[in-house]
Amino acid sequence: MSKSLVALVAAILLTTLSGAEKTPPRSHARSVIEIWVWGGPSQLETFDPKPNAPFDYNNGLKSIPTNVPGIEVSEMLPKLAQQADKYCIIRTMTHPHRGHETATYLMQTGREPGGGVVYPALGAVIAMFKSKEYKGDIPPYVILTVPKGRFAEIGFLGEQYAPLVTGGNPNSKSFVVDGITASGGQSKELVEKRFEVLNEIDTFGRAAKTIPAMREFAAAGAEARRIMSGDGGKVFDLSLESDAMREKYGRNPVGQACLVARRLAQLGVPYITINAQGWDSHKRHFETMKQRTAEMDQAMSALLEDLADKKLLDTTLVWWSGEFGRTPKIDREAPWNGGRNHYSACFSAMVAGGGFVGGKVVGVSDSVAGKVVSRPVAPQDLLGSIYELCGIDPDGSLPNPIGLKTTLLPPESKAGRLREIYKEGAGLKK
Numbered sequence: 001m002s003k004s005l006v007a008l009v010a011a012i013l014l015t016t017l018s019g020a021e022k023t024p025p026r027s028h029a030r031s032v033i034e035i036w037v038w039g040g041p042s043q044l045e046t047f048d049p050k051p052n053a054p055f056d057y058n059n060g061l062k063s064i065p066t067n068v069p070g071i072e073v074s075e076m077l078p079k080l081a082q083q084a085d086k087y088c089i090i091r092t093m094t095h096p097h098r099g100h101e102t103a104t105y106l107m108q109t110g111r112e113p114g115g116g117v118v119y120p121a122l123g124a125v126i127a128m129f130k131s132k133e134y135k136g137d138i139p140p141y142v143i144l145t146v147p148k149g150r151f152a153e154i155g156f157l158g159e160q161y162a163p164l165v166t167g168g169n170p171n172s173k174s175f176v177v178d179g180i181t182a183s184g185g186q187s188k189e190l191v192e193k194r195f196e197v198l199n200e201i202d203t204f205g206r207a208a209k210t211i212p213a214m215r216e217f218a219a220a221g222a223e224a225r226r227i228m229s230g231d232g233g234k235v236f237d238l239s240l241e242s243d244a245m246r247e248k249y250g251r252n253p254v255g256q257a258c259l260v261a262r263r264l265a266q267l268g269v270p271y272i273t274i275n276a277q278g279w280d281s282h283k284r285h286f287e288t289m290k291q292r293t294a295e296m297d298q299a300m301s302a303l304l305e306d307l308a309d310k311k312l313l314d315t316t317l318v319w320w321s322g323e324f325g326r327t328p329k330i331d332r333e334a335p336w337n338g339g340r341n342h343y344s345a346c347f348s349a350m351v352a353g354g355g356f357v358g359g360k361v362v363g364v365s366d367s368v369a370g371k372v373v374s375r376p377v378a379p380q381d382l383l384g385s386i387y388e389l390c391g392i393d394p395d396g397s398l399p400n401p402i403g404l405k406t407t408l409l410p411p412e413s414k415a416g417r418l419r420e421i422y423k424e425g426a427g428l429k430k
Helices: 003-022 100-109 122-130 188-201 203-207 212-229 231-236 243-249 253-266 285-309 379-389
Strands: 031-037 063-065 072-074 087-093 141-144 271-276 316-321 347-352 360-362 372-374
Touching (some): 031 122, 031 253, 087 372, 087 379, 122 141, 141 253, 231 253, 243 253, 243 285, 285 316
Parallel strands (some): 031 271, 087 360, 141 271
Antiparallel strands (some): 087 347
């Protein structure tokens, strides 16, 4: 080998190695846990308290310090206050929709409603992209326990990316689906016997196997049978957890759903939604919030601590949000009698893990949490950041069976991504 060629090879190697030293390896979230706070949680009683606002705005509630100097949350979240180093608060989420349906669609898809095309929600899209690397027994998208029900989450992607909706109550002894192993559930032998009986009496199904739609139906049934009979179903069996761990999360539906979500993340299930309902507090708002925030505070703080203890937080992205927030000023007139109504001009969200830096706050709202003062965050900004931290290009093409030429998010949505709170080395694959 000539000296000039040796020098060229050495230069290439030196450049490559020095570049590798400057550019840290990129890591990506393996799983996403979405805590969907259906109905619209009040920003003032959660992550954007305003203790100095007039009584008709804060109802006398105070803020409390967190374990991160300079960050305060509502006094209704004392346990989460001690986990603030693990999450980032977004105080300036904003969009123009105050109806549940339109706001949910925008928050879940990043698309404005209308136009004749139903786009898929974030969970279905991530399930599609991650299904190539995920080889588990449980479907790549699981909802605990009921669907959002405001639109078809799979959009135009097709039924193969529809979520497994568990139903039931994770705090009960018979959770989840009849047949899936759970405390009080059915044995594999009984499940197999039931399928044998079903096959014997299903003469129509046997005769209709030549019909394409029936073949798809039979395939879905076979997949359900595989899940119900396999060991993967044990992920839903909370009797395998200690009583102390179950108590830590809270013996209520949202607490136990968060515990199931952690177990699903341990298996590497790409997308898990906890549909936490009951936050649409038009009437008797503060009575409702007292119960809801207590359950959520306990469940979320336990989830973050548990994920961190099990070394799962770096690979599990957690996001908490509703479709909007609540009106800053309390409506004390009848029929609301101390309620807060729908409000989308300025509201809060929370993100943690999966490449997000903890102990940060994004955005500043005004003195009553009613207007964005600095750093507005649109739904597309949040969703684009989640895609990026999952190693998915939000500006890339979105494969679909209807031949639609489209990207995951609208092209104009690039500017506001939350990259200022990404950990070094997190982001898109190269």
